[in-house]
Every structure is written in C-alpha cells, then in structure tokens.
Amino acid sequence: MRLSQFHLATVKEVPADAEIASHQLMLRAGMIRKLASGLYTWSPLGLRVLRKVENIVREEMDRAGAIEMLMPSVQPKELWEETGRWEKFGGQLLKIKDRKGQEFCYGPTHEEVVTDFARNELKSYKQLPVNFYQIQTKFRDEIRPRFGVMRAREFLMKDAYSFHLTQESLAETYAAMYQAYSRIFTRLGLTFRAVQADTGAIGGNASHEFQVLADSGEDAIVFSDGSDYAANIEKAEALAPTAQRPAPAAALQQVDTPTQKTIDDIASFLKVSPQQCVKTLLVRGRDGLVALCLRGDHEINAVKAGKLAELPDESVLASEEEIRAATGTRPGFIGPVGLPASIPVIVDRDAAVLADFVCGGNVDGTHCTGANWERDARITRIADLRNVVEGDLSPDGKGVLHLARGIEVGHVFQLGTKYAETLGATVVDESGKPQVMTMGCYGIGVSRIVAAAIEQRHDEAGILWPEAMAPWRVVVCVINPKNVPAVSAAAEALYQALGQRGIEALLDDRGVRAGSMFADMELIGIPHRVVVSERGLAAGTLEYRAREDSESRPLSEDELFALLG
C-alpha cells in the first residue's frame, strides 16, 4: 500500500478520557474513532489489524472442523423468553421494538438462536457432532463502557456452538477447540495462558478462559511453578492448611479500639500480625444475614461465596442499618464472638485454624483479643472462602502458585444440555429414540484481542505489533522523495520487490519530514522499517531498524529480504 493512497490520521495529544495504554494508543494511531459511548468506528488502519485477527481465527476454526454460518444480529423476544433470559440477562440486553411493536434484542450472544436453528436442522445422531461458528457484531449495553474497544458496547466476536449426542463427543470437540484457541493465540504472537474458569450460573462441566497476560488486565490469574495448573483466581482452590488449630492459651478480653477499623490499623495498634486477626463480613443470605470469617490478610472470593448454600449466586454486603439491627455495632467492629444465634458463621479454612486471635468486639470502638473458636465463637461451617495468594500451594499438590494479571480474550465452555433441554432440541439416536443434544460453546473477543495485544506490547513511542497482527510487516520510508527522483525510484523499486516476494509492505511516500514519518511508523507499530535516502543510495545500503531496536543499522537489499523471509 502506498501511504499517499491510504488514510492515516495520527494524533499527538493523549486523549483525555482514555485511561489505559491501548485505548490511548488506538486513538492516537487513528485506529478507532469514538462515535458515542461504547461505539467506535474502525478506521482503515484499525480495520486492517482487526481483519488479520479475524482471518487467523477463521482459519483455525475451519482447520478444527468448525463450520461457519451467520445468524441475524436482531433476535426475537419469544426465543429469549423460552430460555428465561429475556429477564435474567439483565440490563446488558439491548431491547428493541420494531414498527409493529414486536420486541427484539440486539444479540449479545447466540445460544438461543443457534439452538433454535439446531432443533430445526438437526434430526438424527448421524448429523452429529457438528460445530457451528460465526464472526459477527454483538452488542452488550454495558452500564459503564470504558477502555475503548476493550469494553465497548458494539464489538466483533467469534462464537461457536457444538452439538453432540454424548458427553464424550462434547469432550472431544472441547479439546479440539482448546487446541485451536491455543494455535490462534500462538499464531497471533501473544503471551497467553489458558486457565480453568468458574462455570458460573450457567453450570456445565468444564470451562477454560484464554487470558492475554498484561499488567493492566482486569482478571487475576494464578499458575503453578511446579505443574501446568493455571486458573482464574475466582476458581483457584485454597488448599486446607496442614496445621491443626492450637489449643486456647489466652483469655478472651475486650479492648478499646476507638478509631481503629481496618485490619492494618488494629494489627499495628495491638502489635499483632494481620495473620493473627479474623475479619468478619456480614452479607445478605438467602434467609437472613450470614457472617463470613477470613484471616486478616486474606480476601474474600465472591465466586466461592456464591456457591455456599446459604448465599445467592451474587451476594451483597449488608447495609450499615442491617448490621446495626443485627449486631448493635457498625462495620469495622463486627466479630464472631457473641453474634446472635440466628446468624450462621461460615469460616474460611485458614481462619478456622487460628487460636488466640483478634476480632471485632460487636460493640462500637472495641475488639476482642485472645478469642478462640468453639470456646468463644460458634463455627457453623468451615469452607474455602478466600482468594489464593502468591506462594500458596498449588491445588494439584505440585509447586506453589504465582499471580498474574490477564485480559480474557477467549472462553470455552461445556454447556451440557441446559439450552437444548429448555428449547427441546433433540435428535433421534441409533435406536430411534429422541435424545436431548449436549452442547459446547466457544467465544473469542475478536475486537478485544486488538486492544489486549497493545496492552501487552507497547512502549513510550507506540504500539509493538506482533508480526501477524501488524497492519503491514515493513514500511519503506522515503526521505525527500519530491526533490530527489532517484530516491523515489529506488523506494518504489524496493516496494515492488517486497510485494513480489509476498512481503506485505507500506510505502511511506507522503513526503513528510523524516522525524514525523518515523514517529508515525513507531506509533502505529510497524515491526520493520527501512529508510531509502540519498545518503543510503550513495553508500548502496538501506537503513534498517526493527521496531524494538534502539538503533538502526545498514542492510543490503538481499539481507533485508532474508531477514523478512
């Protein structure tokens, strides 16, 4: 592509409302432009990158035997009512009324539509297994769209849905998709981890997320240094401590802690470690308040809490008024000692082995010291409630856990029969009897990958594209083309020669100053740069610089071709 015939519009200023690097750099590179909250136009430059991702996703889905199709983006309410998700999906579902008053939504996902397609198209076990996919625009009406295309409302997604007669068949396709995803992210040149994920409210048997590692990632993931264990922190089990609870040694005492409310405050005031404290959260249970007790240095894991029989899937902290009414005190001073008998006390495994601990006194401005389970405080049940921390033992018993941040770009899921059962999607089996199909679903956030790659790979000057995602692999920069025809001709010849070798090249023939040209090319992240200048022509060399290099170096044309292979 000759840049004079393309549309490039870079921006110098860092846009005020862009909080993360990828959002800033995509705006500055002119890859995207905001149309409205969570709605972005992909400029020609941005679309080139998006299409590269899309094509790799498509190739690997095809290679794995998935079959591409295309479902409407607008979906009728009736189907969503059949699965109960018209209400359950919540505010993210963009609802639409047509001119006749009939209701639809802009599809945020396609389980309903594809299962409806399958119940009409698939009649016999002979048609199974089959794995349908599409690459299509989706809409989720995020309450707070942010971070550019990382969390946009309208976005491009690859979603696949597989149909099976048996769980074994599902497991096979699931494994094939897992492999395909690994190939996709490897080909894209991204550092990623496949991690075990919680199956959440959807249920099902197994689920993995594909996480692009980046410090700015919203997800916390953990992995073992002694095995291939890796999980989203939501899912990672904290092993039970091997130590037994010591016998009580201290007497229970109430101490004044007039202004100390946080664990750190208390620990330093009482000169104990946070590990010797118990913190207590009061949350709304299915049937009244529930107390959750953790060691002072640990954090509650909301997903684990959501799996307790006493709690709803998404538990909410009790309000100050509720706490006051139930305990007579306020947040910061709650503790398990002397809680009303109506409140179940669920204790994390690590908190349950403490003795002589510090906890809230259930009276404003007081804490207890020398507290002991059973003697001073009830335990209704012991459970795994906490997030794992750096250095915890790996749940598979091999190695210790390390934490990292990730951006979720893919998710594979063994759905089971949930949707097929509800929508009556059956096939006849070998004996002629109808059987509900078993399903898997497999998503990739195509547009999100573009932002995730930038989060992982950028520097002060701009984006560092992996070669497979770069808008062009190499740019030929022409210095002063209008004044020196020989330079212009040499650059054009080099550009043609690269094209003939199948190397995707950009010719920067805009005739702008070298400094501004180089800055643009670094900002938009072209992996390789060669400069054709009068001086270079005289010396018979090209000036080459890889995007990551700090210095350029002379190369002959043949060396350049060899390098770009």
Place this chain on the structure above:
Amino acid sequence: MRLSQFHLATVKEVPADAEIASHQLMLRAGMIRKLASGLYTWSPLGLRVLRKVENIVREEMDRAGAIEMLMPSVQPKELWEETGRWEKFGGQLLKIKDRKGQEFCYGPTHEEVVTDFARNELKSYKQLPVNFYQIQTKFRDEIRPRFGVMRAREFLMKDAYSFHLTQESLAETYAAMYQAYSRIFTRLGLTFRAVQADTGAIGGNASHEFQVLADSGEDAIVFSDGSDYAANIEKAEALAPTAQRPAPAAALQQVDTPTQKTIDDIASFLKVSPQQCVKTLLVRGRDGLVALCLRGDHEINAVKAGKLAELPDESVLASEEEIRAATGTRPGFIGPVGLPASIPVIVDRDAAVLADFVCGGNVDGTHCTGANWERDARITRIADLRNVVEGDLSPDGKGVLHLARGIEVGHVFQLGTKYAETLGATVVDESGKPQVMTMGCYGIGVSRIVAAAIEQRHDEAGILWPEAMAPWRVVVCVINPKNVPAVSAAAEALYQALGQRGIEALLDDRGVRAGSMFADMELIGIPHRVVVSERGLAAGTLEYRAREDSESRPLSEDELFALLG
C-alpha cells in the same frame, strides 16, 4: 470440502410462504432459514455463496482505490437530527433506546456517520479525494418484508462514500466506481444493465442503478436498440410527439356510460381505441387537488409527477370523498371538461395532441365524446407525465426503446454537498479557506445479489450458479462408497487432485443413493458434476455433467482438469 464433514440440509417441499423462485430455492437448498419476519440465518451453504460475492466486491473496491473501514451499526439519534433524517427517514428507521434512555437507530445507511467521521478526520484538500467503504450489516424495518433475502430487514450491504474538493474530482471517482461495479457484476457472471436513475428527493447530479435482469424483477428498465441509452422507467423521458394537434372536427357530446368505468370498458363500449381516450387522475397537490391527464393507453409515472411544482414528492390519489366534493362525481367519470377553475389541469404531452377525444363527463354514469382542448377543456400546463412504452423513440434520438424487468443490486450517486453542508464537513483548500466537501455514495446489496442471481439463473431442478458464486465449482459424487473401497479411494484421489490444482471441489461422500445425491447437487447448483462409480472405474472414465446439460458424458481425468482449467 468433504460433505460428510459439512452441514447440508435440503428440503423437498416448496415452502408455503415463499412467493418467488429465489426464496423457494434458497429455503429448499437450506441456504437460509427464517428466524423471524425479514430476519434470516445464513446456513454454512448460504454463507459460502454470500462470502464469494463479498470477496469479489471487496477486491474490486480495493482495486478501484477505495479504502475499507468499519462503522458501528448502532448510531446516535443526535447525528440523524443534525440532517433532519431522524424524522424524515420514516418507519424504516429502527429506533432503539439504551438502558440510560438515550436514543439510537440500527443504521439503514451511513451518510451521517461517515460525514461525521470525515469532518473530524479530514482537514485539508491534500487528504482528498478519498473513498471510504465498508461491508456491513444494515437494518431497514420494512413494513412488509418479503421474498426472503431479496427484501429482508437485516441485510449485508457494501456502502462507499467519497469526499472531494471539486465536482470534477467527484465525477472521476464516480466513473471509477461505475467501472468497478461493471467489473463486479461481470465477474459474478450476471446479466446486468447500468441504467440512469432518478436522483429522487436526495437531489444531486447523477445516478445510475445496476440492475440484474430477471422477469421477476420489481423494477422496469428501458434501453435503446440504437444506442447505449438505458434508464429506469422512472427516469426515462417520453419524447414530445412530433405530430401537431388536429383542429376540432366533432361536437362535444355527453353520453351515458352507466357501468363503464375503465378505459377499456369505455373504448369498447364507444367503439374507439384507448389511444383516443383521455384518462384523468385527481391527486392531492401542495395546494388543493390537481388533475393529471394522460392518453388512455398510457400509465402515470409517479416520479415525473413528483417533480411538478404543484405536487409533493410523493403524490397521493384524492379520496372518493375529496373527488365527490370537488367534481360532484366519482372515480371513473372524472374528466377535464368543466372541472372547477381551482383545479390545475396538467396534461401529458401525448394527451395534449389529441382532438375529438373521449373523457369522463364529471357526472356519474356519463362520458364526453368529441372533446377538444382549449375549446372544451383548460390546459394549465403540458408536461411529460407518463411511463415510456415498448417502441417509444429513445430520448437520445437513436433507436427505439425496449422494456425489461430488473432487480436493483447496486446504486451509484453523486450526492453533492448536501450532507457535508448540513454537518459542516469542510477542508481548507489551497488558499487556506474552508470549503464544504462534495460527496458521492455507492451502494451494493451484497445479500440481495445472491437472490438476484438465482432469479436470473434457475431451472426446475434448482439453482444454476455462475461459477464465481457457486459454493463449490465441482462436486465429486461417489456411488456406493461403503461397499466398494476402490470407488471410495478413487474419488478421494480425484478430490485431492482437484484441490492440488486449486479447483474448489466438494466430495459427496455421504453414501446416499445416487438419485438423491444428484437431486441435492442440482438443487444447490454446483456447476460441474463428476461421478465416480464401479462401472466408470472399470471403463477408466469419469461420468461428467455440466449443471446446464441434460446428459452426462464420459471424460478422462485429464479432460476434466482441462475443462475446469
């Protein structure tokens, strides 16, 4: 592709609600499935064809220098209010409210969004001309969606928008797009005509439609046999008759025509030709009723009528009550003789040269004979009001006109400054002064092309794809593969050999009966079929049949490769 690993689901029955061949065949071939009114899922088979069209469109747009981008499908109301189209666009605009109550529409077209993009991105004449395009899902809330994807609500469209400093530059890009469109439809293998089109309410300077010829087409187009003149009938001028109006010879008489209301009734009752009758339409003008008079054998042209100063863009016939109140009679008996002076009488050029004509008597159950303009009936104005008919002289003076039916699949349009002016999209010119940009727009109905091709090319057995649109060029049919391993092996080898030669082949390895296999392949329209059978193996030949042929014939493998070249 091995068909056993694809998803094909053909249907024997002709679906009840499918009125036209393409809709019936797409459903029977399993290319599309209806999700709701005007919403269709593209099955894997259908999508293969859609993508072939999409790719050819993309290649030719790129070749013509257009630059691909991607705009959101969801567009904010504010932009549409800036151009006034939030109201003016009418019921086809699918309006959406998000969770915060802000209003959007599902884009039916992108003039607003692209002009907003341009006013932010384009600052200088140096960035012009530029031609942006996208291939994207659009939504028009048709009041009566019908004919499958021919008139669906959600559909795939290629839309391009060019920006210029001058009209000359626009004309150049317009010509380039015209050429690109011609190449696209030629490559697709369709019989088409580019015809002059009315520029309608949008105004602008020039417009051409690309029409795929098919008897079922909704558009009437005309073309000359003596030149390259071709136009939509809406646009085609009816030349003024060369004959002068004869002097009156007959006296005006009122005759009873108690039950004769149509022109044919009257003409046969009074034993005159319809050409000797004048029919009168009363329509609602901008300022009261207006009478339009045409020769009895001619039809009103609504677009021409809409251009009269007295009429709105879309004129509506007066109601029976309005007619009764204005003339004292009812439809069927209206005529120009004795109409109230407040009603302008606009007469078509061919009706204006009649003398001694028959017309309605403005009294229930009567007509006039021997009527003459000026003597008996006012003429407010003479105008071209009628549709041209077969045999009319071509407006360019060369040859006579012939009529055909067409399906509009493309439209190129010189928009001028309308949108850029309203939205304030300016660039600075060479002298540093801001100038409103001049725009062109260029649309192709990508999904509609698939249906149009079928309308043009089908037979009793199914679809007759042009090679460029076929899901596969050739199918290798295997007879009895399970029982005769040699047949299966030979078919597999042939399939591989075709693939190695870059010939896109389908291997029908389903093991179904020959009759049902052949019927499927004819229905889905594969251009070439080769059969591998035990008998053929023994004879050392393949049994070849082109989709259009009535008989198959033996071919050697080399002859097959040569034929598929």
